[in-house]
Amino acid sequence: LAKTTQPISMDSYEGQEVNITCSHNNIATNDYITWYQQFPSQGPRFIIQGYKTKVTNEVASLFIPADRKSSTLSLPRVSLSDTAVYYCLVGLNRDDKIIFGKGTRLHILP
Amino acid sequence: NAGVTQTPKFQVLKTGQSMTLQCAQDMNHEYMSWYRQDPGMGLRLIHYSVGAGITDQGEVPNGYNVSRSTTEDFPLRLLSAAPSQTSVYFCATRQGWDGYTFGSGTRLTVV
Numbered sequence: 609l610a611k612t613t614q615p616i617s618m619d620s621y622e623g624q625e626v627n628i629t630c631s632h633n634n635i636a637t638n639d640y641i642t643w644y645q646q647f648p649s650q651g652p653r654f655i656i657q658g659y660k661t662k663v664t665n666e667v668a669s670l671f672i673p674a675d676r677k678s679s680t681l682s683l684p685r686v687s688l689s690d691t692a693v694y695y696c697l698v699g700l701n702r703d704d705k706i707i708f709g710k711g712t713r714l715h716i717l718p
Numbered sequence: 719n720a721g722v723t724q725t726p727k728f729q730v731l732k733t734g735q736s737m738t739l740q741c742a743q744d745m746n747h748e749y750m751s752w753y754r755q756d757p758g759m760g761l762r763l764i765h766y767s768v769g770a771g772i773t774d775q776g777e778v779p780n781g782y783n784v785s786r787s788t789t790e791d792f793p794l795r796l797l798s799a800a801p802s803q804t805s806v807y808f809c810a811t812r813q814g815w816d817g818y819t820f821g822s823g824t825r826l827t828v829v
Contacts, residue, residue: 642817651808651820652761695760700817705776708753710760 612696617713626683628712630696633677639699641672641679646693646711655694656681683714691716720744724809724821731799731828739794739824741809747819749812750792751776752784754805755823761808767792799828 613631620626632641640659644652656663658670658679669682683690695711725740741750751766753776763776767786781803783795796803809821 644818649806649823651810651823652818653820654817657817693760700812705763705766705774706751706818707763707777708761 611707612698612709614694614696614709614712616710617715619715619717620686621717622687623685626686626690626714626716628681628683628694628696628714629678630681631678632696632698635676635698641670641676642697642700643668643670643681644695644697644708644711646695652693652695652708657700686714686716688716688718690714722809722811722819722821724807724824726824727822728825729827731796731826733799733801733828735799737796737799739796739807739809739826741792741794741821742790743792743811743819744790745811745813745819746789747811747813748789750786751810752782752792752794753808753810754778754803755808756805764794764807796826801828804828 640657642657643655645655646652656665656668656670658672660672663670671680693711693713695708723742748769752764753761755761762778764782765776765784767773770786770789773784773786786792804827807824810818812818
């Protein structure tokens with residue numbers, strides 16, 4: 609299992625860029641890194657996935673350094689609607705237990 | 719294409735009662751799993767299945783049973799409900815490299 613560690617909570621303000629870093633020191637060679645977003649009373653939904661360097665989509669960017677032992681989810685110009693819990697997962701490609709953990713509770717302030 | 723369907727959406731049980739939470743998917747995904755989420759907590763894996771006929775335990779399996787007789791269905795059984803099982807339950811599926819697809823959840827209260 610690839611264990612991940614991320615901050616329990618973060619606060620930011622509308623219009624700011626938010627970066628959430630996840631540590632995954634025992635990531636395996638073939639593991640991808642995936643981030644999910646969960647709003648209250650809903651199941652998590654996929655945000656972005658990457659293997660190395662940088663991935664960008666319409667919602668976020670994902671930065672992965674060369675050693676792949678960490679990753680950073682970047683949310684540009686956040687709004688109140690970005691208030692949610694964000695989960696970092698490693699190794700979704702495996703047929704194995706996938707542990708979500710507690711995620712990072714992001715609170716956007718006006 | 720309904721995705722992942724969980725029933726019921728809400729349920730109140732008395733301590734000691736048994737019930738089955740249903741999860742059905744129409745995406746032909748091999749991997750299915752059950753999570754529970756308590757207030758302010760993340761998702762904790764209860765049981766998972768990598769295909770029909772194969773199940774395994776997650777982080778918190780005690781008090782729950784599962785079976786996977788078909789690809790489509792992955793029911794979660796509470797054998798004798800306890801107040802500690804009050805939670806929101808999510809069923810999720812995935813296929814290979816694709817990400818998870820979650821159901822809308824079942825909110826269970828045990829009194």
